[in-house]
Amino acid sequence: MQHHRSSAWDSILNAQAPPRVAVVGGGIAGLTCARELSLRGCDPVVFEASERLGGRCSSRSTRVGLFDDGAQSISGATRLAVHAVQRPGELATLHPWTVAATPAEEDRNATHWKKDEQEADVTRTLTLMGAVGVPSMVALASSLARPLDVRLGTPIVQARRQGARWTLSSSVGEIEEDFQALVLALPAPLAVPLARESKELADALRAVRYRSRWVLLLGCERPVPLPGYREFQGSPIERVAAMHSKPGRPATGPQRWFVEADERWSLQHEDEDAETVADLLLDNFREHAGRSVMPNYLRAQQWRHAFVETPANTPRRTECLWDDHARLGVCGDSVVASQVDRVHHSGVDMARVVAEGLTFRSGSSSFIPVDRRLEQLLEAQP
C-alpha cells in the first residue's frame, strides 16, 4: 500500500514538472507575462539586463528623492483595473492622480480634498491624469515581480534552440538551465539578435521602428509656479510633471520635476551629450516657469527606444507574436502601442498563447496546469 502510494506521487511529480519558460526583459510586458505564466502552471524565469525593474515604467532614486523617469501615468487603466479585480492584490499599488489647472487651485483643492473627498465642486476642478504607482511608478513592476524568479543584471546576448529546448547565454557565459519556450519582452531592435531561430519573427521585428526621447530630471528648492502636470504646444518641451502632485509622494521639501522634450527636438539633439541637453532643457523650462528657477539637481537622460513608431503586424485579435514551431514569442510595445496598459495586456495575451501552445502541443506527454496537478495529488491519496 505504502509502495503504491509513493509511486503514484513520484510519477505525478516527475512526469508533470511545469514547463520552464524564459522571459527576457523585466519591464511591465515581461513581468506581466511571467506572472500570468506562473498562474497558468508554468515555471517562468525573468532575465533583466539592468539592476532595476520596470524598464520604461521605472523610478530613479537620487540625492533629492525619487523621480518617475519614464512613464508618468497609466491613462487607459481600465483594463489594468479589470485585471486587478480578477487577480486581487496584484495591482493594489495603483492610485488615481488628479491635477488642478493652476498651483494655487491645487493647494486649495488639496485642503478641500482632505476635508471632504466627496465634495462635488472640488472634483469638477480637478482633471484625472490616470493611475500612478505608489510610492513611485516602479511599484507596479515590484508588485508583479514579488512572487517571481527574476535575475537582475543578466543581459541575454544569445538564444539557441537545441532539439526541443532553448538555451541562453548572458554577457558572462552560458546559463546552465534550459527552457521549453522563450518570450522576448524588449524593444524590437534589441530583440532581433535573440530571434534568429525564427525567420518570420526576426523579419517582423526588423520592420519595427522606434523614436528616442530626452527627459530632464530637475530638482528645485523653491516652488515652481506651474500646475502639477502640463503639456505644451510649439515648445521643445512636450510636457512637465511634478512628483509632489502625485499621490503617495512627499508634498513638502525640494520639488522634483520630470521634463519631457518633444519628439522633434529629441531627434534633432539625438547625438548631443547629456550635460548640454540638460542646460538647454533647463533654459526652455525657465521660459515656462520663470527665470528665477534655481535647480539643486539636474540630470538629462536619453531613452534610446522610447516610443514605438510602427509596431509589428500581428494576426487578428492577438497582442503578441508566437512562432509555434520554434516556441518563441514576442510581447510588449514592439507589437502594440507604447502605453503601459497596452504592454500589460500584451503580456497577459502572450502568457495565454504560450501556455496554450505548450499544453496542446505536449498534450499526452508532460504538462498539466498546476490546479489539475494538485487535484491528481489529492486523488492519489488512499
Ligand SMILES: Cc1cc2nc3c(=O)[nH]c(=O)nc-3n(C[C@H](O)[C@H](O)[C@H](O)COP(=O)(O)OP(=O)(O)OC[C@H]3O[C@@H](n4cnc5c(N)ncnc54)[C@H](O)[C@@H]3O)c2cc1C
Ligand atoms: C520618457 C517616457 C515617457 C513615457 N510616458 C508614458 C506615459 O505617461 N504613459 C504610458 O502609458 N506610457 C508611457 N511611456 C511608454 C511606456 O513606458 C512603455 O511603452 C512601456 O513601459 C514598455 O514596456 P515593455 O515591457 O514593453 O518594455 P520595457 O519597459 O522597455 O522593458 C524591456 C526591458 O528589457 C530589458 N532588456 C533590454 N535588453 C535586454 C537583454 N538583452 N537581456 C535582458 N533584458 C534586456 C530592459 O532593461 C528593460 O527593462 C513612456 C515611455 C518613455 C520612454
